[in-house]
Amino acid sequence: MREERVGIGAFALDGGAVLPAVEQQVTIYGAGDRVALVSHALTGSSRIREWWPGMFGAERLFDLDRWSVIGINVLGGCYGSTPVFSGRVSVRDMVRAQARALEQLGITRLDLVTGGSLGGMQALQWALDFPERVERAAIVGAHDHHSPMGIALNALQREAIAIDPKRGLRLARKIAMLTYKSEELFNERHGRRRDRHGVDRFDIEGYLEHQAEIFERRMDAHTYALLTHAMDGFDVRDAPAPQGPELLFIGISSDWLFRPQDVRAAAERFRAKGARSAYAELESEHGHDAFLAEPETLARIIARTTSA
Amino acid sequence: MREERVGIGAFALDGGAVLPAVEQQVTIYGAGDRVALVSHALTGSSRIREWWPGMFGAERLFDLDRWSVIGINVLGGCYGSTPVFSGRVSVRDMVRAQARALEQLGITRLDLVTGGSLGGMQALQWALDFPERVERAAIVGAHDHHSPMGIALNALQREAIAIDPKRGLRLARKIAMLTYKSEELFNERHGRRRDRHGVDRFDIEGYLEHQAEIFERRMDAHTYALLTHAMDGFDVRDAPAPQGPELLFIGISSDWLFRPQDVRAAAERFRAKGARSAYAELESEHGHDAFLAEPETLARIIARTTSA
Numbered sequence: 001m002r003e004e005r006v007g008i009g010a011f012a013l014d015g016g017a018v019l020p021a022v023e024q025q026v027t028i029y030g031a032g033d034r035v036a037l038v039s040h041a042l043t044g045s046s047r048i049r050e051w052w053p054g055m056f057g058a059e060r061l062f063d064l065d066r067w068s069v070i071g072i073n074v075l076g077g078c079y080g081s082t083p084v085f086s087g088r089v090s091v092r093d094m095v096r097a098q099a100r101a102l103e104q105l106g107i108t109r110l111d112l113v114t115g116g117s118l119g120g121m122q123a124l125q126w127a128l129d130f131p132e133r134v135e136r137a138a139i140v141g142a143h144d145h146h147s148p149m150g151i152a153l154n155a156l157q158r159e160a161i162a163i164d165p166k167r168g169l170r171l172a173r174k175i176a177m178l179t180y181k182s183e184e185l186f187n188e189r190h191g192r193r194r195d196r197h198g199v200d201r202f203d204i205e206g207y208l209e210h211q212a213e214i215f216e217r218r219m220d221a222h223t224y225a226l227l228t229h230a231m232d233g234f235d236v237r238d239a240p241a242p243q244g245p246e247l248l249f250i251g252i253s254s255d256w257l258f259r260p261q262d263v264r265a266a267a268e269r270f271r272a273k274g275a276r277s278a279y280a281e282l283e284s285e286h287g288h289d290a291f292l293a294e295p296e297t298l299a300r301i302i303a304r305t306t307s308a
Numbered sequence: 309m310r311e312e313r314v315g316i317g318a319f320a321l322d323g324g325a326v327l328p329a330v331e332q333q334v335t336i337y338g339a340g341d342r343v344a345l346v347s348h349a350l351t352g353s354s355r356i357r358e359w360w361p362g363m364f365g366a367e368r369l370f371d372l373d374r375w376s377v378i379g380i381n382v383l384g385g386c387y388g389s390t391p392v393f394s395g396r397v398s399v400r401d402m403v404r405a406q407a408r409a410l411e412q413l414g415i416t417r418l419d420l421v422t423g424g425s426l427g428g429m430q431a432l433q434w435a436l437d438f439p440e441r442v443e444r445a446a447i448v449g450a451h452d453h454h455s456p457m458g459i460a461l462n463a464l465q466r467e468a469i470a471i472d473p474k475r476g477l478r479l480a481r482k483i484a485m486l487t488y489k490s491e492e493l494f495n496e497r498h499g500r501r502r503d504r505h506g507v508d509r510f511d512i513e514g515y516l517e518h519q520a521e522i523f524e525r526r527m528d529a530h531t532y533a534l535l536t537h538a539m540d541g542f543d544v545r546d547a548p549a550p551q552g553p554e555l556l557f558i559g560i561s562s563d564w565l566f567r568p569q570d571v572r573a574a575a576e577r578f579r580a581k582g583a584r585s586a587y588a589e590l591e592s593e594h595g596h597d598a599f600l601a602e603p604e605t606l607a608r609i610i611a612r613t614t615s616a
Binding site for chain 2: 178256
């Protein structure tokens with residue numbers, strides 16, 4: 001693994017603001033011939049192997065003898081890239097900044113771009129904006145626009161942070177955790193059991209409290225607001241079909257934030273426009289988080305549907 | 309319509325606290341021979357006709373020439389009943405207090421007890437605790453326990469209120485509104501449209517803001533916490549089958565807070581135990597709120613499945 005902070009100079013955001021000197025935090029694993037870019041989700045980082053370890057290994061998707069796997073902390077992220085304090089960042093901005101960072105590193109061809117959730121939005125945007133550089137985009141637990149339910153959930157999380165940056169960030173994480181999991185998983189794991197540590201609350205409440213505690217130590221409220229706005233703004237339903245890249249949309253059966261039927265519909269919309277576009281479904285009770293919780297199954301789906 | 313504040317004396321809560329002198333706010337519509345008790349949900353009141361007008365009328369469920377329809381503000385509610393500031397209130401407490409108020413009024417037989425959501429929980433509890441007084445219980449958008457997802461959503465709403473009683477109550481209402489509606493309804497009504505008044509936000513955000521504004525004028529934060537705790541505590545899965553009352557569980561097809569499959573499962577559990585228990589489904593895109601939004605269809609379902 002090597003890490004670099006790659007300067008991409010001044011950067012004009014879609015929204016109009018110009019950032020004077022932007023650096024992108026880049027992590028590269030392996031030195032294989034095949035090159036993958038893995039875009040991270042709302043709270044991830046360039047250190048893919050820390051949050052997606054199950055994708056790495058000789059029998060997994062990323063055999064590092066064969067692959068070079070690149071992670072980049074998104075524009076506006078709080079894990080090494082230059083913070084953004086003026087204007088809003090779009091998914092297009094993120095992808096354009098990443099493209100410039102990769103150019104600096106001499107990388108102009110990607111065998112695979114993938115990611116889940118906000119990472120999936122970026123993977124799709126990569127295929128749309130840089131079709132000549134992308135062989136294949138695997139878009140997991142995301143589709144071609146953010147839904148009004150998704151927008152509302154993000155807005156309420158930002159509202160919690162606006163009420164109280166610290167306690168509100170904890171509450172935002174708890175709200176988000178409900179959207180990342182499924183009812184079935186909660187029924188199985190927590191049910192109506194009382195707190196396992198004897199506190200006067202239900203077990204599910206203790207679980208959320210624990211998640212909030214971990215979270216507030218690793219996330220920045222400003223970044224959280226910036227990146228959720230980026231998600232809300234995402235809508236590429238009217239984009240023309242990219243010529244060249246193969247699109248693979250992967251829905252998660254129990255995902256209620258990015259519902260599988262909506263992921264399938266996006267795959268069909270792009271196919272109808274003439275893109276190479278396929279749909280596959282990850283059967284899981286883990287909800288939206290299945291892309292993190294079931295990496296082996298997901299890796300098999302991505303590997304299996306390689307038509308290249 | 310007549311309204312009465314009915315004293316039921318000292319009242320010992322399930323939790324142990326004793327309330328010295330409790331009054332229940334009661335509203336009675338019509339003077340027919342058939343008697344219905346309508347239990348209200350989290351934010352309702354004894355004035356059923358204000359929040360469930362579609363159930364009333366000659367061609368509807370409650371023809372006031374034939375029916376007397378009674379509403380009672382729940383114990384701990386903020387619409388006329390004595391406020392509760394010590395201890396927590398359970399659904400059993402609510403029902404027991406209502407039974408005592410009805411005794412004061414000379415009413416010991418109910419042809420129908422019905423309600424949606426928390427009101428549905430009360431309707432079921434009535435059939436379990438006072439089977440000799442209840443002919444039929446129509447339990448709408450509720451079942452025999454509150455799920456961990458439901459518990460978590462209530463806990464996060466209380467947490468918002470704990471952070472800031474005023475702004476937090478608004479946020480709580482917005483969270484709740486998401487659980488009361490469906491993704492389909494939001495897609496249809498709001499989609500990704502920008503705010504209709506030109507504010508820099510999405511239409512769905514403006515809708516939620518409007519709902520929060522109406523809400524903070526009519527709801528009390530303490531009551532909100534008290535009644536959501538009562539919902540969380542509800543679990544009658546182990547209750548023996550009531551002898552006598554007919555149970556009608558009505559699930560809503562697009563309800564994700566009280567999912568139709570869970571409502572159906574509750575109906576089946578009671579049938580398996582030997583109760584007269586039926587299940588019917590209200591087909592609607594309105595989500596949990598369909599019990600308020602589609603009263604005509606709901607009234608037909610309740611009337612149709614009268615086996616008595």
